[in-house]
Amino acid sequence: MADIKTPHRPLFxxxxxxxxxIELMFFAYRDFTSEADTHLARVNLGRAHHRVIYFVGRNPGINVRDLLNILNITKQSLSRVLSHLIDTGYVRQKQGSADKRQRLLYLTQQGEALEHEVTRLQCQRFARAFKSVSDESVTGFLAVMESMLDEKTIALLRHPPISKKQDP
Amino acid sequence: MADIKTPHRPLFxxxxxxxxxIELMFFAYRDFTSEADTHLARVNLGRAHHRVIYFVGRNPGINVRDLLNILNITKQSLSRVLSHLIDTGYVRQKQGSADKRQRLLYLTQQGEALEHEVTRLQCQRFARAFKSVSDESVTGFLAVMESMLDEKTIALLRHPPISKKQDP
DNA sequence: GAAAATAAGTCAACATGGCTGACATAAAAA
DNA sequence: TTTTTATGTCAGCCATGTTGACTTATTTTC
Known part of the structure; x- marks a missing residue:
């Protein structure tokens, strides 16, 4: 994969x-998240809530352990935001049928509405960015971002907790 | 800039x-920062301290207002970390000569050492990522990241607080 | 030269979202 | 039957963001 054709760009x-x-990473991430934050603040939710909503929306029926694995936080931290999301009607729990210890997580209609809205905003920003550059640039962006990941994260992306096929 | 040549990639x-x-942004940023965080934790500093050290190192002699403008936090938030960095000998202040109200910020030797070490780690990650893809991918990555920025941030990048030429 | 604006700092209080440690309950697995 | 696993809960701590109010120099403006 390492390309031989790179001659010798000067070190400086x-x-x-x-x-x-490094700076682009900092600024781009900040601008990227701040737009969503503003929207979430209007419904009294924070970034942590959004992450839960996003990944539950992405993996309907995910169990708590798998969600913790994605978020990489403690269950006590998750508990705080998750309880709040359940109380305020964004997320609902269902007992697992195979394993009755599990609480499977789903978005409610309200949860889906919020997820769609925030995701729409974030997709819009990427869509605008992608439209302003070439297709090759988009491919390059994706390639670099993937190469930035830790092994553990790559495994996470390759083995999503729930097969996309099995949810109706 | 919007390219006509993009035919019609299917919507889905x-x-x-x-x-x-969106997910790459989340995971890449997290993996990117966590490595530095680990190193900083060893000297009892957090991410907020690192940002100050990074941007002061990048702009020696920067004043507080300009630093606040980059960091986009309140002066009270900055005060907490900055005071600590001064107390523990990572940053020093010098009264401005033109405007005596200003406190110009510089890294100490200790501050520079830390800055170099953390930046080295972060550069390493990017260098590894860049080496694993083509030059065009790197260019594409940079192009997309730039297109993700808000106008205000672009202005910030284009007008650095201190001209790089004038520091000795 | 007086008044207003600016750069910087400080105190106090609060919110969010991480963390650790300890412990409880139900269900599955060994 | 014992052990392990999945989940949840209480309590408290820490880092880092926020707002609001107020002070002290110094510079700028009228």
Whole structure:
């Protein structure tokens, strides 16, 4: 994969490019999240709530353990936001049928509405960005972002908790 | 800039691609920062301290207002971490000569050492990622990340608080 | 030269979202 | 039957963001 064709970009240029990338990462992530944060604040939810809503929406029927695995936080931290989301009617729980210890998580209609709205905003930003560059740039972006991930995260992406096929 | 040549990628594919990008943003940023966080924790500093050290290192002699403008936090928030960094010898202040109200910020030797070490780690991650893809992918990554920024952030990047030339 | 604006700092209180440790209950697995 | 697992809960701590109010120099403006 490492390309031989790269001749020898001078070191200082590489250094500058790398530092610039660090800064882009910081600023792009901040701008990216702040838009969603603003929207969520209007319904008195924070970023942590959004993450739960997003990943439950993405994996309907996910159990708590798998969700914790994705979020990489403690169950006590999750408990706080999840309880609130259940109390306020964004998420509902269902006892697992195979394993009755499990509480499977689903979005309510209200939860789906919010998820769609925030995801729409975030997709819009990416869509705008993607439209302003070439297809190859988009491919390049995806390739670099994937290469930034830890092994553990890659495994997570490759083995989603619930097969996309089995939910109706 | 919007390219006409994009024919018509099917909508569901675009949707999936956009959602995948959202997730990459979340996971890549998390993996990216967690490595630095671990290192900083060893010297009892957090992410907020690191940001200050990074941007002061990047803009030696920056004043408080400009730093606040970059970080986009309140002065009370900055005060907490900045005071701590001064107390523990990572940052020093110097009264401005033109405007004596200003406190210009510089890294100490200790501050520079830490900055270098953490930046080295983060650069390493980008260098590894960049090496594993083509040059065009790197260019594409940079292009997309730039397109993700808010106008205000772009202005910030284009008008750094201190001209890089004038510091010795 | 007086008044207003600006740069910086400080105190107090509060919100969010991480964390640890300890312990409980039900169900599945060994 | 014992052990392990999935989930939840209480209590408290920490980092880092927020608002609001007020002070002190210094510079700018009228």
């Amino acid at each position: 240029l590489r250094e500058e490019e790398l530092r610039y990338s | 594919l675009r949707e999936e691609e956009l959602r995948y990008s």
